[in-house]
Amino acid sequence: MDVHLTIHGRHDLAGQLYRQLRTAILDGRLVPGERLPSTRDLALQIGVSRKTTLDVFERLIAEGYLRPRAGSGTFVAEATEGLRTRTPAASPAVQLASPTPPARTFDTPWNNMPAVLPMPRANIVYDFVGGVTEKRLFPFDVWRRCVAHALRQQARGRGGYHDPAGDQALRLAISRYLAFSRAVVCAWADIVVTHGAQQAIDLIARVLVRTGDTVAIEDPGYPPARIALQALGANVVPVPVDAEGLIVDALPKHAKLVYVTPSHQFPLGMPMSLARRAQLLDWAQRHDALIVEDDYDSEFRFDGRPMESLKSLDAAGCVAYVGTFSKTIFPELRIGYVVPPASLVAPLRHAKQVADWHSESLMQAALAKFMLDGDFSKYLRRMHKEYAARRNALLRHLRGPLAPWLAPVPSAAGIHMAAQLQTPLPEAELVKLAERVGVGLYGTARMYVARPPQPGLLIGYGHVNVAEIDTGLGKLAELLATVAT
Template identity: 50%
Template sequence: MELHVVINGRKDLAGQLYNQLRSAIESGRLAAGTQLPPSRLLAEQLGISRKTISDTYAQLTYENFLTGVVGKGTYVNARTSKVTQKQSHTQLAGFEVVESWRNLPVFLRHPTLEGSLRYDFIGGATSKGQFPQDDWRRCTAHALRQIAAAKGFYSLPEGLPALRSAIARHIAFSRGVNCQDEDVVVCNGAQQALDLIGRVLLSPGSLVAMEDPGYPPARLLFGSHGATVIGVPVDDEGIVVDRIPAGTRLIYVTPSHQFPLGLQMSQERRVALLAKAHELGAIIIEDDYDSEFRYSGRPTDSLQSMDERGIVAYVGTFSKTLLPELRLGYAILPPAILEAVVRAKQLTDLHTSTLPQWALAKFIAEGCLLKHIRRCHTIYTGRRERILARVAGDLSPWLEAVPSTAGFHMVVMCKVPVDTALVIDLARKVEVGLYAIEGFYYQQAPKAGFLMGFGAIETLDIDTALDRLRDILQQVT
């Protein structure tokens, strides 16, 4: 890699080089430990004599900006960077817009490796030990071969045909979704799918109805498009359809495993929701984020499979079945918005990276995904049953589980007054990660409880963690 130095004219060449290198070191652009090019190579790059380079390096070494290592080269010395006062965001003409983004709350952010706890009931995360590394490595090697054979052009914004076909077959088999390959748009996670649908449907002041409690990142995302988000209450059968206001343009629901409560929308409520959306001329987003994992009862139809009018956009993700880091999701779109969403996808990021797309297409086609889901299902079943047994047992004086038949998190509600913030703080001190559900409520009165994810915590750690939770509850109540 060439060092960025610009020489103007033929006057004071050593001075120009010296000033630029010193400025780069003082500003931190050339970080401590960076190796500078050998004098011969830099002289060829700049078209000046090697002696000029050597003399400049010598001067900067004398001044302790550089250091020479015999047999290795010349390196930047560790120094305190010169602090330059940058313009504040309050001085920008677009200050109000920047400030509105700066003030958005942060929800569901996963910890870094350094900040993770020993026993963590975090939702939306899986344990790396279950991921089929060997199968994925083989599929990634296949992906690299496909890329090597390609012409090097940008890919399709809607996704690789091989992956779109694999997704269509997979969700038809596992969820009964009715779609063709051309209905599928591959996205950078489900969050991008929500963003793209919002972009093509919403304008400032548009009404969006969503479950309350519900998924905060979706609410914040729709709000960032200028929409007015209405929190619609949820009962035992799902979103209360009669409370969806007139003028609603977009309805966001999680019918198969309501987030965060875990309830399943009844068949009657699904029919009513489809009728309501048709009456309003609204699009329904069906976020089916983790219903591959079902533990009891009969599978329910997806809203999309019941939709006869083309008003449901079905959104799914591989972050829950595989790994969040892959950032692969998809949307099955009705004809009314498909072309618009593809145009929006192309405008915002051209296309999703083809390397993981090729790998995932082969991973699904060879049956690795279904095999992985079955293996995880067995593990999650054991973890879920253990938590339920403890909640119904020695934790029952304080907690009660909300009935849930799918996914890999559950909610336990507090049966007695509990300071959940205090419990969470005390739990962190003993390496237990707990998460309150109060923050998922928007316009409805919040209830006290905890979201208990069991995808990331190991089975043998559950009892130890719940023992510590029991001891804390005994202290604070």
């Protein structure tokens, strides 16, 4: 039979021929039992060496696509019948184009899951996205020395998988840091290192939540946590928040898990009051429920005294404390951790092993040195001053030129601030208007579930410096003034 093959240039001849023949078999245009030309004839036909065609045939035979018959030639293997993706073409000539797989829909809850994070927009110059830190001020010269140290450690060690719970030195550094900064007293063995806070939340849910179990989240709240719980088939109940945080009296009594952000409520920003914290801990103990405390950016507190973490107040062992370095160093560093109740340490360690065995060991070792040498604390002190200046600049605009349109929600910590709309201008329209002058703003409506959304913005200042805040928000105020008139 004639086999029409197209060889482009003289690069990767064997690869080109292999892919085209394999595609034809999978596409059903070379049918099971069909005889192929000899390697010599095919080499002459397409202008390649016989060694090339021999290598390709041997690979396809080894993979089971072709079957040689002594004295008869080489044939398409009968076993490829089940691999065909569509009916063979009627023409005896085989045109080896890329196949078009048939459309197929799989039944998965992820088909209906909303987007977790906003996508970057190319025309944005002043991006007030939340949860993104300032990489331009990170001490990469110090970090390079930490990475080099970690590389030397790995070069001396034996190859192999590491502890799923994480690097021991890093867990020790985290335990010391938490004891000093958040009054969370724990041993290094109590900590499980994860790929960011998001994996910590997901692992806790996988270990504890079964299909149909009731779990509670704040409303408005953090969408990725809600999505992770919904994907596991949980009955996710949104619970309203007020000026003191989560309204404990509104919790469903059969909730197995309660997810909260007590230090800096996401997205509104207010801290949970001490009285409400005590009430929540008492509720969890009486209902045998787990509290997941996401302490995502409490390192940066600007007003008042630091609030105790729920974990530091937990005497009954019902709080899993979750933290991350993505909100203190930079998002690309996918390292987080969880300090669970003692009874969940072993299950979470096992779940982590099943999920991905362990987090990336080189970065863990580098971060351990960065922390144990005191460089992390120095960096936090420096960034605290920087973020405080940015927060003040943001407040000047919100209480000044932007006051007719936006009102800041009181917030004492973190690297973002929420603002409520003071104008009938819809949230989505304000976001589009800002984009016209290169300002990236992000609405909070999508973070509400059961409550009517309160039009507002989540304004991050981790990614923009004071000069950029002044320029970007100045442009926005000028534009809004023209729209209002």
